[in-house]
Amino acid sequence: MLIYRYKREAVAMPKIYLIDVTNRDGVQTAKLGLSKLEKTLINIYLDEMGVFQSEFGFPTTRHETNYLLANLELAEKGALRQIRMAGWIRAMVEDVETTFQLVPNIKHLNLSISTSEQMITGKFQGKMTKNTVIKEMTEAVKCARKCGAETIGANAEDASRTDIDFLIEFGLAAKESGADRFRYCDTLGFDNPFTIYETAKTLAEKVGLPIELHCHGDLGMAVANSIAGARGVVDGGQDAYINTTINGIGERAGNADLIAVILALTKSKGFAAKYPLAGNIKLKLASKIAKFTSYAFDVPIPINQPGVGANAFAHASGIHADGVLKDPGNYELYNYEELGRGDPISVETGREIITGQYSGISGFGHVMGKLEVTFKSREEANEILELVRYANVESHKPLVEDELLFIARYPQIAKKLLTMTPLE
Numbered sequence: 001m002l003i004y005r006y007k008r009e010a011v012a013m014p015k016i017y018l019i020d021v022t023n024r025d026g027v028q029t030a031k032l033g034l035s036k037l038e039k040t041l042i043n044i045y046l047d048e049m050g051v052f053q054s055e056f057g058f059p060t061t062r063h064e065t066n067y068l069l070a071n072l073e074l075a076e077k078g079a080l081r082q083i084r085m086a087g088w089i090r091a092m093v094e095d096v097e098t099t100f101q102l103v104p105n106i107k108h109l110n111l112s113i114s115t116s117e118q119m120i121t122g123k124f125q126g127k128m129t130k131n132t133v134i135k136e137m138t139e140a141v142k143c144a145r146k147c148g149a150e151t152i153g154a155n156a157e158d159a160s161r162t163d164i165d166f167l168i169e170f171g172l173a174a175k176e177s178g179a180d181r182f183r184y185c186d187t188l189g190f191d192n193p194f195t196i197y198e199t200a201k202t203l204a205e206k207v208g209l210p211i212e213l214h215c216h217g218d219l220g221m222a223v224a225n226s227i228a229g230a231r232g233v234v235d236g237g238q239d240a241y242i243n244t245t246i247n248g249i250g251e252r253a254g255n256a257d258l259i260a261v262i263l264a265l266t267k268s269k270g271f272a273a274k275y276p277l278a279g280n281i282k283l284k285l286a287s288k289i290a291k292f293t294s295y296a297f298d299v300p301i302p303i304n305q306p307g308v309g310a311n312a313f314a315h316a317s318g319i320h321a322d323g324v325l326k327d328p329g330n331y332e333l334y335n336y337e338e339l340g341r342g343d344p345i346s347v348e349t350g351r352e353i354i355t356g357q358y359s360g361i362s363g364f365g366h367v368m369g370k371l372e373v374t375f376k377s378r379e380e381a382n383e384i385l386e387l388v389r390y391a392n393v394e395s396h397k398p399l400v401e402d403e404l405l406f407i408a409r410y411p412q413i414a415k416k417l418l419t420m421t422p423l424e
């Protein structure tokens, strides 16, 4: 008997990608917010870091329209080089239509709807059934595709409290209607690494779509659940996409912290060899993005934050200090320089000239001169100063150097970011 052995086509090994949702989940957080310029800088930093996608805002929310359009323009100009900019909306035809009216050139969308019994009875209160949940979502996906969306994610809100059979049905319906990814939302942080591994693997196998893991920290496991879920997805044969936020800022106890997720994926025992992180992530920008986001949200970085906290590389006890001086590898898992730490920072202790909402041209000229920015004319300097004043009105704090440089470089975009017209 002849046995024919067919050479199987080489199949690319599934990988893990990062989708940062600071500009969506982060800004939704109670008591916190960001100016549109701050959101824009975060997109720029995420792009520089090599993050795959930024969930950059809410296309149906009117005060976001100019910001979203301006950021898509930045992508066209090449100021955002590789990052995908995705909007987040409810999975409803009406919201999809509004999205494409307000932001016609948006290309990537996530459409969200609740799937759990708890939400169907407790939130929709009889207005929806499992069937109508699927119907709303599939119609929204088809509409988004027709309107020009290039990639569409179907988000199952409260997926971790949804029975697995319905999740599979929901995922298959999403796939059939044209969705590119399925977002598994552990909305309440209910999962643990063992449960999310099993569920994510089953979904990857049975639905056959790349899966996103959206994890919250209500039980302190957002990062652990994210990597366990990603492992499940990869073991199930699909690409995994982890949702992160910078400094873990997000609803209630927050989301999976971007830097901690990168560290866990790349430095934890034996993980990266079997479950690789896609792309070229520049961890060197970790310190910069964490610091800026902390300043922008006005939320300090906890001193024990992985990698970027003030104590992440601090040693006091005799045994540890002695050990780390002999060989840092004795008590440090990774080097501080890898996270962009270690450079001296200069802090002004004498006279300070700061630009604010009531600044004049002389002080402004002094500040910009220090940044080596010169203006062609007094008119141009006045125009940039006016934009800086307005940016200050929105952020209520002195702008950082990168914000000033951004306004000087892209005054027209900055003007758009600062323009909001309510109740038009």
Ligand SMILES: [Zn+2]
Residues within 6 Å of the ligand: 025, 187, 214, 216, 250, 251
């Ligand atoms: Zn969330």
